[in-house]
């Protein structure tokens with residue numbers, strides 16, 4: 001109880017759901033999910049992704065939230081508190097350090113992509129989408145990628161916007177933003193879905209996403225699906241742990257986690273269902289077109305839709321804001337680390353991390369033009385390498401360590417106490433999964449994935 005008094009706890013039950021949803025729903029759902037699904041053959045990938053969410057993502061998320069709430073502190077300190085309570089080795093604190101590193105690395109490229117969405121806000125507002133077809137939409141996107149100074153400007157603008165908002169007080173704004181803007185984004189995605197179904201090839205899009213052949217299942221796809229399950233739920237790096245530390249004891253962790261998981265998955269699937277019907281109905285645009293998929297297909301829709309200029313502007317603005325609420329949680333573990341460990345002021349910690357992320361982000365900018373064919377990093381360019389190291393290595397390993405810790409090393413009493421609102425069956429089913437199923441699956445998929453990628 002003593003620790004709980006020192007650390008603020010969110011009064012309202014819904015606040016954790018809002019903050020966690022704000023973190024989870026972002027570019028991962030609207031930009032990344034559709035394009036990696038397109039690159040990996042559709043339905044088989046979606047199936048593996050959904051299985052990873054259910055068997056690994058959600059159970060590990062319960063473990064991560066639980067660790068945060070038990071430790072009632074930022075990730076590194078929370079892990080210290082929990083390991084002390086359970087008498088386990090301080091070596092487990094690497095979980096916190098992994099998180100700091102992963103958050104920073106993701107931030108470095110996330111802000112570049114969020115810069116693209118900012119640029120598309122202005123293009124949409126100028127009426128730049130009107131009359132676009134497959135060819136011209138592709139040309140516009142390629143022109144943006146070739147324009148290094150524009151990319152850097154938008155990346156800088158996004159990071160400045162993020163840091164400014166943090167400096168002028170976060171939580172209130174974050175909560176309101178998520179409470180109002182997320183539902184708006186959701187509605188807009190549904191409108192888009194409806195319109196795409198009407199003008200696009202909905203049957204082809206839906207069958208691409210939901211029907212699969214066994215032959216399409218692949219090791220590399222499986223490891224990408226696993227990595228994306230962690231990425232999309234903001235899992236395995238302490239972001240969700242940090243938010244869990246503010247969660248009141250009267251909330252059920254399992255119920256809350258299910259809510260966040262369902263919302264995040266719905267947003268991704270709806271984004272896919274809005275994008276692929278257009279992809280299949282447009283000459284010259286293919287599912288495997290890569291990281292530009294959403295930036296090529298959606299402007300075509302807005303360009304032909306009634307009130308498309310308004311809808312398009314609003315849509316890219318909302319996506320930027322969704323990216324922003326995710327960015328806040330990407331910064332959190334590193335900022336907390338600097339303030340607690342090195343007594344940084346929160347503002348200077350944010351500035352320092354954001355500046356370093358900006359610098360590294362220049363490498364991502366270059367990965368979309370001059371360095372795009374570089375194979376310098378284990379055969380990948382810098383952006384692909386950072387994406388690989390975070391989503392396919394750091395997050396799954398961080399998550400697996402959390403599952404192993406909670407399943408095997410944490411004392412049963414604090415564990416039960418955090419989950420006292422769950423029924424016996426729920427608890428024991430979750431415990432079995434987190435103890436045996438999730439860690440083993442992560443390890444197997446991880447090793448097979450590396451084998452599939454490099455052997």
Ligand code: PFF
Nearest residue numbers: 024026027028232234239326
């Ligand atoms: N979950 C976010 C998305 O899907 O866009 C990305 C992310 C945010 C990953 C925060 C990790 C994190 F800590």
Ligand code: NA
Nearest residue numbers: 024025028232
């Ligand atoms: Na997500």
